[in-house]
Amino acid sequence: MVLLDLGLPDVDGVTLCRSIRAASDVAIIVVSARGEIDDRILGLHAGADDYLVKPYDVGELVARVHAVRRRRGDPVGVGGTGSEVFTVGDVRVDLARHEVTVAGSVVALSRKEFQVLALVVAAGGAVCTRERILAEIWGRTWSGANRTLDVHVATLRTKLGRSDLLETVRGVGYRLGTPGSGR
Secondary structure: OEEEOOOOOOOOHHHHHHHHHHHOOOOEEEEEOOOOHHHHHHHHHOOOOEEEEOOOOHHHHHHHHHHHHHHHOOOOOOOOOOOOEEEEOOEEEEOOOOEEEEOOEEEOOOHHHHHHHHHHHHOOOOOEEHHHHHHHHHOOOOOOHHHHHHHHHHHHHHHHOOOOOEEEEOOOEEEEOOOOOOO
């Protein structure tokens, strides 16, 4: 999924949208301060799947991301209709069954804990920023959001018994670690 602002400093956003569409079938949502109807039509004709005018509510952005993914037949959200199973070491995350096992034993997780784990595992080693996790899992942010996320990650590490599975990237977010690496 590409979130594309049309007001880029070095290149015209519409031109970039056309270039992305010519090279890839990736989903594109334009997020721009250009709110005139002509701008929206131009963005959609350039290949965008949706168009959202700034300022926008994060909850609306998340809903539009899910809607675009649904229309494209992609698994919607974390723990949605996807039937993927991710295995990292002896940890197995089954999105369709909403189940996590460690060394063959089922680990009971809350819905939010499962969603955080599934999001990080599905990213396959790419960093999941705090902002992304909060937007996709909670749909909003608030004054205690970062602490809430920290507590969920700490609880996950404890329940899984794999403190190195969720690696902290200081000041950014979390990524998938390598169990047994000692990190």
